[in-house]
Amino acid sequence: MKKVDMIVKAPHFYTMEGDGVGYKTGVAMIVNGGKIEGFTDAATVDSEYKADEVLDLKDHVIFPGLIDAHMHSLDNVLRGLAQDSNNWMMLALQPFVNAAEHDEKVKGSRVAIIEAIKAGTTCLGDYNIEVDSCAEFITKIGARGNLAPMFRAAKRKVYYPGELYEFDDEMGEREMNANIETFNKWHNKGNIRILFGPQGADFMSPEMLLKAQKAVKERHTKMHLHVQQGDRETYQIVQRYGKRPTQFLDELGILDKDLIAVHLTDCNDDETRVIAKSGAGMVVNPASIGIIDGVVCPSVVFQEAGGMCGLGSDQAPGNNCHNIIHEMKNVCLFNKIKYQNPEIMPAWRALRMATIEGAKAIGVDDVCGSLEEGKSADFIAVSLNFPSMLPVYTYPMRNLVTNFVYSARGEEVTHSVVAGKVIMRDRKICAIDEQEYLDAVKECPKAIGERAAAEFNSIDGINNKYMREGKL
Numbered sequence: 001m002k003k004v005d006m007i008v009k010a011p012h013f014y015t016m017e018g019d020g021v022g023y024k025t026g027v028a029m030i031v032n033g034g035k036i037e038g039f040t041d042a043a044t045v046d047s048e049y050k051a052d053e054v055l056d057l058k059d060h061v062i063f064p065g066l067i068d069a070h071m072h073s074l075d076n077v078l079r080g081l082a083q084d085s086n087n088w089m090m091l092a093l094q095p096f097v098n099a100a101e102h103d104e105k106v107k108g109s110r111v112a113i114i115e116a117i118k119a120g121t122t123c124l125g126d127y128n129i130e131v132d133s134c135a136e137f138i139t140k141i142g143a144r145g146n147l148a149p150m151f152r153a154a155k156r157k158v159y160y161p162g163e164l165y166e167f168d169d170e171m172g173e174r175e176m177n178a179n180i181e182t183f184n185k186w187h188n189k190g191n192i193r194i195l196f197g198p199q200g201a202d203f204m205s206p207e208m209l210l211k212a213q214k215a216v217k218e219r220h221t222k223m224h225l226h227v228q229q230g231d232r233e234t235y236q237i238v239q240r241y242g243k244r245p246t247q248f249l250d251e252l253g254i255l256d257k258d259l260i261a262v263h264l265t266d267c268n269d270d271e272t273r274v275i276a277k278s279g280a281g282m283v284v285n286p287a288s289i290g291i292i293d294g295v296v297c298p299s300v301v302f303q304e305a306g307g308m309c310g311l312g313s314d315q316a317p318g319n320n321c322h323n324i325i326h327e328m329k330n331v332c333l334f335n336k337i338k339y340q341n342p343e344i345m346p347a348w349r350a351l352r353m354a355t356i357e358g359a360k361a362i363g364v365d366d367v368c369g370s371l372e373e374g375k376s377a378d379f380i381a382v383s384l385n386f387p388s389m390l391p392v393y394t395y396p397m398r399n400l401v402t403n404f405v406y407s408a409r410g411e412e413v414t415h416s417v418v419a420g421k422v423i424m425r426d427r428k429i430c431a432i433d434e435q436e437y438l439d440a441v442k443e444c445p446k447a448i449g450e451r452a453a454a455e456f457n458s459i460d461g462i463n464n465k466y467m468r469e470g471k472l
Helices: 073-078 088-099 102-118 132-141 169-186 206-219 231-241 245-252 269-277 286-293 299-304 324-339 347-353 356-362 400-406 434-441 445-459 462-468
Strands: 002-009 012-014 027-032 035-041 049-056 060-064 066-071 121-128 144-151 192-194 223-227 259-263 281-284 309-311 379-383 413-418 421-425
Touching: 012 400, 060 400, 066 102, 066 259, 066 309, 066 324, 066 356, 073 088, 073 102, 073 121, 073 132, 088 286, 088 445, 102 121, 102 132, 102 421, 102 434, 121 132, 121 413, 132 144, 132 169, 132 192, 144 169, 169 192, 169 206, 206 223, 206 245, 223 245, 231 245, 245 269, 269 299, 281 299, 281 356, 286 324, 299 309, 299 324, 309 324, 309 347, 309 356, 324 347, 324 400, 347 356, 347 400, 445 462
Parallel strands: 002 049, 012 060, 066 121, 121 144, 144 192, 223 259, 259 281, 281 309
Antiparallel strands: 002 027, 027 035, 060 379, 379 413, 413 421
16 A cells, blocks of 8 residues: 555546546546656555555536736735726726735735635746735745746836837836846746746837846846737827837737737737747736726637737726636637637636646746656645536436536635645635734725725716716
8 A cells, every 4th residue: 555645535526637628527636746756547446555644525516727827916905996097007997006016915915825726726827016925825825826026118107099108127127136036046946936927018118128127048048028908008009119019019020939928908810820839828808908908908819820818817907707607608708709709718718728828828838837757746626516506417428517617606625735735725725814904905095095085086986976976
């Protein structure tokens, strides 16, 4: 009898192996040394293995841990303050961004991370002006981080439509050097990887983008970059350089396998194909861009061109939540509506985007995204004893994936495991007192609101109008 760390017993496993979802039944999963050792016959596992822990999940389905490939958790303290507005970034969100202090943003970030973990995310692709606080909290919980410190040279202030951003190259250099320092401090420490995070081609000079790419190549990591993330970026690049962002990035040599291209909101189909064929990965954020811009980003075209595309929750002032199950449903629904075809973007494809295809898009498929021998044991257990998951059919077709994608809310996730360590058990995150962090963020809105009020009122945007009319 072989001694191992963990045996996982459940009636259903989805491994994501091959081109589909890799369904297995009648098996148990063996975990040892933080990695998946393989699967064995459920009927004989107890006679073959002895484990320090047996997760006996009789009423569950096991999936790889979900990947949130793009999120701004530090914006979470501003949840719900910028939706339903044109010029979302500058005229709705920016007054509150300007008013929020860093310690308040950190409090919000911790709540965002808790929310994501409790909805099945095990790998968080956070993208913030600093990620040390995120790395510390993710490490404390035991989750996985694929983190990009976000830097720019454009001065942080409200810009009105048609106004070109003002560059402060010294500020940009300082922030890029801070990215290098963060890389040196955190990269490959535990479950943390560090990327380079220029905010966008419109927020800095071509020279700074090339410096960032050089740093990426030297350190064998990835560039996490907003790409053609709306007509506002297209306007800035066309005005400065006389070409659209995709052409600008392609001619500059930024489009390659080391790029994670986020959004592609304002890309036409030809531009999308250029990015996909460059080897770059894509991250689509369906709810956020739907709410912010009223646009369905071109993930279907990107995939048809051979590119790998993952899912992200983006930020709570746009999307309003950090829940990748929510994004799986949205990417299916929005594309079915866009193409007027119910067979476009089936549930199984969305599940792959949240797992193995997302992992490939952001460069973590060597460790997670599927349940395969030799990979890190990153997985979640979803209870089938919820109205949203019932009834369960296995013949003549299985409805487990469709129910998970179209019906689940996140509360069905009972256990999360990262690198063979249980980080959430029976819906409770093991390493922290969740309520402590929920209580801490409740203290923030009064002070932020008071500091933001003058600029919010002077802009007099749509949400100020709604306030006057008693609609909020």
